[in-house]
Each structure stands twice: as structure tokens, then as C-alpha cells.
Amino acid sequence: MPVSLCGSWDMVSNVNFEGYMIALGISLYTRKIALKIKHRKVIEQVGDRYVVKTLSTFRNYTFSFRVSEEFQEFTKGLDDRNCKSLVAWEGNKLVCIQKGEKKNRGWAHWIEDDKLHLELHCEDQVCKQVFKRVV
Numbered sequence: 001m002p003v004s005l006c007g008s009w010d011m012v013s014n015v016n017f018e019g020y021m022i023a024l025g026i027s028l029y030t031r032k033i034a035l036k037i038k039h040r041k042v043i044e045q046v047g048d049r050y051v052v053k054t055l056s057t058f059r060n061y062t063f064s065f066r067v068s069e070e071f072q073e074f075t076k077g078l079d080d081r082n083c084k085s086l087v088a089w090e091g092n093k094l095v096c097i098q099k100g101e102k103k104n105r106g107w108a109h110w111i112e113d114d115k116l117h118l119e120l121h122c123e124d125q126v127c128k129q130v131f132k133r134v135v
């Protein structure tokens, strides 16, 4: 069983978020604001259902899923697209594939050195975020 991702996590680094947002077609105006904010990740598990909340002073994004069960995701308040998303464990990584208009879209979460890592990718862009546990 992989280590639990559950808990509250505060962003400590965010590399190439700009490239990732450009790949998603986010406007310059929104990118300027989005680049300045820190995200908090809140991950909860209720039975076989996960809830992942990305919180910030600008916008919040919440979604929930069952592992290995494809679902319809609408990225409300982000790029507002529909995806067919599938989240599954690959070793110690929780990996999401987001099938839709954007090629090669998805993310992976894992724990390393007591930090929560998130790699977001879209087209040829990779964004790397690291979060520390909220104490």
C-alpha cells in the first residue's frame, strides 16, 4: 500500500506553471494573477472515493473520483474543458490521464522526502509543484 496522500499541503515551489497555463490556453491576464498565488492541496479519502481540493485566494477547484474508474471531469474555473479522466496507482504514484481536446494531458502525485509532489503535463509542457504538510 503506497503512503497516504491525505491531508493538507501548502505549496513551496511551482516550476513552469506559466508554460503549463500557456499550453492550456489561459489568458495573459489570468496567468499574471495565477502566477502570484500559492495553492493549498487538501486530499481526503472517504471509502474508495478521493476528494482533491486545490484552494487559493484567487480560485478553488475541487474534484472527486474513484481509483481506476473513468469519469467525466469539467475543469471549472481552470480552463473550463471537459475531459474523460482516469486516476490509477502506478507504483507509488497516483496518476491521472485527462483525455480531451488537449493532447498529453494529465498529472501525477506522489510523496517524496515527506513532501507532496505534483507533476502536471499538457502537450509538451511539464509543471512541477512541491507541497509541505500543514502543521
Ligand code: YOG
Pocket (backbone or CB within 6 Å): 021, 024, 026, 030, 034, 039, 041, 052, 054, 055, 056, 058, 059, 060, 061, 063, 077, 078, 079, 107, 118, 120
Ligand atoms: O490538480 O489539476 O492535484 O485537480 C492548475 C491550474 C489558477 C486558475 C491548478 C487557480 C491550471 C487560473 C489545479 C489555481 C491553470 C489558471 C488554484 C491543478 C488554469 C487556470 C485552483 C490540478 C490536480 C491534482 C487536481
